[in-house]
Amino acid sequence: MAGLDVGTSYIVLAKDNSGNIEYKDFRDAFYIIKPSSPVATKMIEKGLSGKVFIKDNDGSFILLGKDAIEKAIERNDTAKRPMYRGVVSAKEKDAKRVLAFILQEVVGQSSEPGQKLVYCVPAQPVDQEDEDFDIGYHEDVIKTILQEVGYDARSINEAEALCYAELGENDYTGIGISCGAGMTNICVMLNGEPTVVFSTTKSGDWVDRMSAVATGEPDSVIQAEKEAGGFKIGEPSDSPILAAVSAYYERLIDYTIKQLSVALTGHKSLPKFKDPLNIVIAGGTSQADGYIEQFTKKLSENNFPLPIKEIRHAKDPLHAVAKGCLIASQIL
Amino acid sequence: MKNELLLDIVLLILNLFSFTFGLILGRLWASSSVYNTVEKPKSFLQKNNESNKEKVSIDDKKIVLDIKTGGMEKKYENLGEVKQSSENISSSVDKLKQLKKG
Numbered sequence: 001m002a003g004l005d006v007g008t009s010y011i012v013l014a015k016d017n018s019g020n021i022e023y024k025d026f027r028d029a030f031y032i033i034k035p036s037s038p039v040a041t042k043m044i045e046k047g048l049s050g051k052v053f054i055k056d057n058d059g060s061f062i063l064l065g066k067d068a069i070e071k072a073i074e075r076n077d078t079a080k081r082p083m084y085r086g087v088v089s090a091k092e093k094d095a096k097r098v099l100a101f102i103l104q105e106v107v108g109q110s111s112e113p114g115q116k117l118v119y120c121v122p123a124q125p126v127d128q129e130d131e132d133f134d135i136g137y138h139e140d141v142i143k144t145i146l147q148e149v150g151y152d153a154r155s156i157n158e159a160e161a162l163c164y165a166e167l168g169e170n171d172y173t174g175i176g177i178s179c180g181a182g183m184t185n186i187c188v189m190l191n192g193e194p195t196v197v198f199s200t201t202k203s204g205d206w207v208d209r210m211s212a213v214a215t216g217e218p219d220s221v222i223q224a225e226k227e228a229g230g231f232k233i234g235e236p237s238d239s240p241i242l243a244a245v246s247a248y249y250e251r252l253i254d255y256t257i258k259q260l261s262v263a264l265t266g267h268k269s270l271p272k273f274k275d276p277l278n279i280v281i282a283g284g285t286s287q288a289d290g291y292i293e294q295f296t297k298k299l300s301e302n303n304f305p306l307p308i309k310e311i312r313h314a315k316d317p318l319h320a321v322a323k324g325c326l327i328a329s330q331i332l
Numbered sequence: 333m334k335n336e337l338l339l340d341i342v343l344l345i346l347n348l349f350s351f352t353f354g355l356i357l358g359r360l361w362a363s364s365s366v367y368n369t370v371e372k373p374k375s376f377l378q379k380n381n382e383s384n385k386e387k388v389s390i391d392d393k394k395i396v397l398d399i400k401t402g403g404m405e406k407k408y409e410n411l412g413e414v415k416q417s418s419e420n421i422s423s424s425v426d427k428l429k430q431l432k433k434g
Contacts, residue, residue, distance in 0.1 A: 025415070052408040054405060056403060097401055104401065137394040144396045323419070
């Protein structure tokens with residue numbers, strides 16, 4: 001049995017390893033280099049020695065993972081990603097092939113036919129009307145890819161998986177917020193049952209995109225600077241890039257809380273909770289310094305419809321969703 | 333005077349009786365087929381019998397075609413970073429199984 005977090009930025013596999021958990025992470029990115037001549041092909045291949053790349057049947061080289069991001073930055077370009085805003089795009093032909101390759105490499109061939117694997121999918125967003133945004137299609141693509149390597153693949157909502165991983169001490173009652181690169185997924189859970197589930201399409205990538213426009217730098221440079229740290233949300237910075245990132249992070253947190261408040265106010269499926277709730281937050285986007293502090297501050301400034309006991313970070317924010325998927329695979 | 337008053341009372345009672353009798357007769361006749369042919373006129377803008385028709389829709393869900401990765405030659409040894417965690421999920425799994433049963 002295994003759990004798989006199929007994220008816009010990272011793919012994380014969780015497997016049970018004699019009672020412990022073994023995680024396998026891979027950066028979900030690719031960069032294509034098309035050689036102009038046979039001589040160029042040889043030179044490029046030599047230059048890519050030691051990197052993670054594949055050679056395609058048309059002679060082009062496809063760098064994968066962080067090597068793809070580094071190469072793109074070298075060329076003042078931006079690496080491509082197989083997923084956009086949390087889902088596979090139906091229009092990107094290369095994206096589907098590369099995603100299939102990456103996923104099958106990460107999960108490997110199943111140890112037995114029909115081995116159970118639970119993968120996460122986002123919830124329907126409350127702020128997206130693009131017809132390209134098709135969660136059902138995304139779910140089917142991932143399932144097909146995983147079935148090709150022998151898995152009995154089932155999907156679970158991303159934030160629901162987070163709740164399974166992190167709300168054990170709270171009788172699986174509370175709110176899980178998964179802050180990915182492409183989307184922010186939210187689940188309100190009561191005794192192990194998800195009651196309200198939705199997502200927004202503003203998350204880490206939105207911060208990168210807006211900061212890129214504000215500073216005139218490519219998204220990949222913004223992302224690299226952001227992930228290197230060196231800033232705290234809500235505090236000024238000498239670096240224009242980090243100052244922009246910090247400012248947009250504040251807006252993102254405010255937006256997420258407002259969307260959460262609007263979605264929950266008067267929701268017919270929202271239970272009447274006896275006690276104040278715990279909110280647990282995970283995902284790469286939540287790892288920015290000051291995220292939880294700002295979230296707590298903004299929550300108190302907004303008219304949140306539920307009493308909150310504590311807002312905390314997941315013990316392992318990057319792996320929590322995959323862990324939740326693994327737990328789900330063992331309940332099926 | 334007395335006779336006139338008596339006559340007025342009788343006339344009133346007769347009127348009430350006629351009205352009531354007429355009401356009862358009218359109700360009984362309303363159920364007959366004669367009245368059912370008088371239908372309420374429909375506006376020509378109103379679509380006739382639409383709510384009675386079965387809605388037919390086409391399945392326009394996107395299909396997943398074969399995703400061919402053949403021809404993609406690996407040029408690396410290992411893909412991905414492996415990390416071991418000492419977390420044990422068996423208590424979480426047991427607890428959730430109990431909750432799901434209940």
